[in-house]
Amino acid sequence: IPKGTTQVVLRGKLTKVACAFAFALCQKSIQVSVLREDEYEKLDKLLGTKSEGKLTWLVGDGLSEVEQRKASKGTLFIPFSQFPPKKLRTDCFYHTTPALQIPLAFENVDSCENWLPRRVMSKWRIAGLVHALEGWEEHECGYTTSNIEKVWEAALKHGFQPLKVPTHLKS
Numbered sequence: 001i002p003k004g005t006t007q008v009v010l011r012g013k014l015t016k017v018a019c020a021f022a023f024a025l026c027q028k029s030i031q032v033s034v035l036r037e038d039e040y041e042k043l044d045k046l047l048g049t050k051s052e053g054k055l056t057w058l059v060g061d062g063l064s065e066v067e068q069r070k071a072s073k074g075t076l077f078i079p080f081s082q083f084p085p086k087k088l089r090t091d092c093f094y095h096t097t098p099a100l101q102i103p104l105a106f107e108n109v110d111s112c113e114n115w116l117p118r119r120v121m122s123k124w125r126i127a128g129l130v131h132a133l134e135g136w137e138e139h140e141c142g143y144t145t146s147n148i149e150k151v152w153e154a155a156l157k158h159g160f161q162p163l164k165v166p167t168h169l170k171s
Helices: 016-027 037-046 065-069 123-134 148-157
Strands: 007-011 031-033 056-059 076-079 099-101 120-122
Touching: 007 016, 016 031, 016 037, 099 123, 120 123, 123 148
Parallel strands: 007 031, 007 056, 056 076
Antiparallel strands: 099 120
16 A cells, blocks of 8 residues: 555455455554445444545455446555456556565566566465465464564565555646
């Protein structure tokens, strides 16, 4: 998420990953909005409900074409799902699925998914590598998730680096 972001819209199925993102963002005083009442109720009082003017959307599986077309010009779509959304808008920006640049020390690695640049891996694959590198034994089953900050720090320690986020359109 770009530095300085104060509000995001959360769209798609509210999986445990989506809920963990929403919680982590709220902890950092970033307002997370949803579009449907049932989503608001599921996330309880953590989230707001208005989406007008919000230029960063966190999107997962289930983002419809109709919803995507409602986004403001210049919106940045950041997927939290394994597969990226279909790029429908030429006046908006689309980030890759959650991924990191791999360390330079890694050899014979291109990419694991054909929509990611070379030497970039999805967060799911990196999470497995970090778990092994750190010797962690716990598993993320059901609604159990690891401490996001702990995993992030471990990934950085092992040389994984965040990808650059597309720049928003100038007003």
